[in-house]
Every structure is written in C-alpha cells, then in structure tokens.
Amino acid sequence: MRTIEQQTAERAVLVGLIESAKDEESMEELKELAETAGAHVVGMVTQRRKGVDSAHYIGKGKLEELKAFIEANQIDVVIVNDELSGSQIKNMEDILGVKIVDRTCLILDIFARRARTKESKLQVELAQLKYRLPRLVGLGGQLSRLGGGIGTRGPGETKLETDRRHIQNRIKAIEKKLASIERHRNLYRQRRAKNRVPVVSIVGYTNAGKSTLFNVLTKAESYVEDKLFATLDTSARKLILPSGRQVILVDTVGFIRRLPHDLIEGFKSTLEEVRYSDLLLHVIDITSPDIDEKIQLVEKVLSELDAISIPRLEVFNKIDLIDVNSIDIKRKQAIFISAKNGVGLENLKLAIEKELSE
Template structure:
C-alpha cells in the first residue's frame, strides 16, 4: 500500500514500490495486491484516505490477507488506526527492513545492532502497540507503585537499550583491536560496496573463491566478511564484503550499523559494484556515493564495477564513473580482469623500486615477493645478485629492506 505524492517523480515512485515487493519476497512473503493512491500528503489518521481504506478493507477480507505493508514510515497513531479498521497486522517499510535484518544478522554484533535499531524505532511509537509489544518485551518485571504498563514498557526498553549499547561498545573495542592487528600486518585492504543485490557477494566469492552467502535477495550479506585474495603478481590483499545500501533505510538502522560500515573507512581501495541492468542504476549509484560521503570514505580511491553486463546491450551503456570495468561476476575471464585492474590501481598508489639483492641476502626475496608487487626478478651474474623491480607501499615495514639495495 503506497501513497504517490503529487510532487514526486513517478518512475522513482514505481521503482521504490518494486523494491518494496522485493523486500517482501526476501522476507519470505507473497505480494497479493498492490494499492496506490495519489494524494498531496498521507492522511493524518489512516495514511490513505477513508474511501481508499474501505477498498483496502474489502480486498483484505476477500483475499484473507494477513499483513498490510506501507511504503512509508507510519506514525504510532496511523499504525494503530489502520490495525483497528482492517483487523490485520500493519507494518511499514522500515519495520520490514528491520525484520529482514533481524532474520539475517549472523554475528553477535549484527544481532545486537538490529535489536538496538528495533527498540530505537519502537520507542516513540509505543502507544497502542499492544500484541507486538507484549511479544517483544515478554520479560517485563514487576511494576512499581502507580506505574502504568506503558511507562514500565518504556523503562524496560530504555534499560535494554543501555545494556545493548554497553555490550556493543565492548564488541566495537574488540573490532578496533582486530583492525590494529591488521594494520600491523599491513595487508592492503579492499572494501566491496554497492546497492543491495548488485552482486557484491557473487564478486567477493569469485575473487576469493569462498562460499559466503550468495542469494538473489536483498541484504544477503549483513555482517562484514573478510578474506584474503591473491593478485596476479602473487601479492595477497584483504577483501571485505559489506552490507548493501538501500534508499530510505530506516534512520535507526543507519545509526546502529555505523560501526559495521566503518570497515569501509579502513580500506585502501573501494570496489563499488553496480547492477548495470537495474532500472534505477543512477539512483543506486548516488545512494552509495552519498553513504560513502557520510562515512567520510569518499576520499578513498574507487574502482567502479558495472556488473551483470550479460543483461544489457553494451552499446546502450554510458558509464558515469571512472575508472570503471564492465563485467559479469560469474565469468572467470572478467574476474581476472578485475584483479589486474586492482593491481594497476595499487601500483598508482605505491612507489616504484629497483635494485640488486646480493646473493648472500637472497633469503629476503621471499619477503619482498610477499609484501610488494614484484614485476622483475632475474639473477645477474656480473652483479652477484638478483635484479628486482616492482612497487611497494612506502609506509610498509618492508621498506627498510628495500632501502638497503634500492637505487634511484
């Protein structure tokens, strides 16, 4: 059920509606009927006008509908009034997204963040929540003298939120220690970002040959997942898959998942995956760019990867970002192309080196191969050593060894 505001772009509205249907599918639901009403603004009491409400009521009864979902956030009053009128469960887009996140979070941190987001969303809408609240806050203790159930519920939720925040702080500290450890080992870090369902996890799996969750559903990946990836030069880098971005993500959820998304800020390079066949491709791109800007990650080098090239005609496509690649994340040849492009971008950030490693120090070659992009290694008899050339991170500890033999 959705309101089309008269001042809004019609294509964008219908895409948002198709996205809502995809969210319902992801939540294992089935869309029976889609009801749209054109109004300057939502009805204050019922979200839709009273005439349209009667139509919804009739459809719900005829089709034995169990749940009605709105494409915009409802106020507590609108939700309560709709439930009284329709006698079915009412949820809005934000609650649906929260529900999917709750079902898909795997790690301790992910689960805590979703629970915090649910409580943050619920607190201002407590009045008249009835059945849903009693299900969620089943552990409410004895009420204080003269305290109403609503006040007890609020107190219980605030206490639980404080407890979650404390526990999240501990998890965030652990994550920070893990990040520091990674920095110490100084692996080059790459974050894979993109609008939800753009093919991030498919690309991640293909690049790392791992089997992280891959599904044609929204928000298939919620918790950041890191794996090592070997580049053509044999350099190992760290690749991190991240949660998908989406338009109109609930504010509570953005705040709760901020520390998960902060993985992106640690990256040395970002791979921005875009579904090239999505009808709202440009909007998806803008949503992700805006989110990266909010995370203060917009100054990190980005390689834009237009995925699912097999679903469009190549001559119809004009890229809006550079540098870019057009690929299918399921094609082995394209994955090789991505690895080469990543290596090229790393070389642009790093420093060129060249020199001779003396024969008696040949044991250092393995370390140089491991931490640099080594492009040449030949034994030079007249120099009694190995001629090496390549690229190195000027801030890496390996620079100490390289300076010993590097010549300008």
C-alpha cells in the same frame, strides 16, 4: 489497483503514496522486500497525493477502498511504503482489522531473519528497539504481537516487554556489548595497519552481486541468494593480486532506498570498516533500469559514513545478462565483469593493483 498472483505464506497488500516515477519504482522495490520477507503479495493500493494523512497515512476514501480489498482477498497484512508513527499504525489497524507493517519494520524483519553472527544479531535488536521505543505511546500492548509472521521476528518477539525503562536499559546493554566488539575490531585494524596490509572494501546497492564477487575472488563461502539483503555480516578474507601482493578484501551489507536511520546507526560499527579502507569497489548491477539513482544513493551513504573521499573503482556486474555491444557507460575507471561467470576478474585484479600502487 492491480492484482499480483504468487503462492507464499502471509497474504499481503502493499500501500503507498505516489508523487513521481521514483515512488512507483519504490513500490516495486517494496514488493521485492515483501517477497524477501516471505509474503504473498496479492495486490497494490496507491494514492496520488502530496502529503501523508497524519491520522491514517492515506485519505479516508482510499482507506475504505483498501478495507474492501482486504475483505475481498482475505488479506493478512498491510505493508506501507513509508515509516509510520505508533498512532498511525493503531488507527489503521482499528479500521482495517489486520496487521499493519511499515517499510522500516519490514526491513528490520528481513535483517532479523538474515542476521547470523552474534554482532549482527545485536545490531538488529538495537535497531528494532530504537524503532519501537518512540511508538510505545501509540501502540501500547500491541508491540508484543504473538501471532508470528512479518513484523514479529527478531530477538524477544515472543515476549516483548514494552516498558520504556526496560527497553532503554536493554539498548544501553547492547550498546555496551557492541562497543566491546568494536574495541576488538580496532585492535585488529591497528595490527593490519602496522603490517601495512591494504584493505579493499566491496560496497553497493543490495543484490548487486557483492557477495558473489567476494566469494569468487577469495574462494570464500559467504551466503549468496538472489534476494535483497541476502547477507548482513561483514566478511574479510585475504586476496592475492597478480603481482603476489596480499590485500584484505571486505564484503559489506548492501544499501537500499530509505534505509532506516536506526539501521545505519546500529550497523555503524560494521559499516565503519569502509572508512578504514584504502580502496572501495562499488559493485553496480548493470541490468538495473535505474543505475544512476542507485549509484547516487550509495554515494549518499558513503558520505554519511565519511568515506566518500576514499578512492573507488566502479565495477559493473552481470554483463552476462546483457548485450555487451549495447553498453553505453562512459565513466572514469569503470570495469565490466560477470562475477557469476568469472568474466573480467583478471582485469579487476589488475585495476585494484594499479589503484593501490598509485
């Protein structure tokens, strides 16, 4: 257990199970997620065990230790590094006496704060409802939390009707609206295909610098912030290549470890834009200590979207933050840039042109 000092709103303690170094990295990422959601992370409580406790997530001894930590540090919310069932949340709240938020709920909360367009708001609400539906039995009336804060944001948080039929009807209504939006998008795609305008999509792990690159290449003004999931909305702008050829450049939502399935499903219509691309720019944060793992995770999501076979360029961003002489990445078609400082962008445009011509 360790204490972390910072000054923000809700006082939170992070809880997770540790089996390997990857789990420790996941806990650090959970801290970033919590801070992005506006929490003041006071400390972490971890337990080394293989299986999740079916009733309380962690063992009873560790649960008592967590309860003592909560009382000693005036904790408002416990954030758990896994997805919990409704009964697990209820059991933990009964014993600990504070709000319990799992990793999926935390990510949904961040998405609810970041959603700006009508489509992304509908997609987030759809994912939230699908998350809540199977938890009705365990949580009951607690799903209509009125206290505010993390885990309560998003459409309908002030008066969430937990009746199963109501939620199912709302899900159907949202899916119908999203299907209508998707039909319009398909017409737009057909028009682009008819005009033979190539589509280049930017993909990558969250906070790798995708929106910064999109802005500098297209002179757009997409929202940029040094936080996870700074932007959710897919943006498309015209990009002029060195030869004068025009392409459509598309910015997409970032990926992350354990991205909730309901979010992938909810954002599928947006993410499917990737499937119709002629070329992908996989933006990678070269300063990240776990580059290979993040590359593999992005490739896994691309596989789920049936987009793994689309040609792609690996674009290593943020080279302004490292010693260039220390770069030891020998990958086919790798390009090194600093989107923030404009370094390597002409080489990137030439590489895009070469790849499209081939």
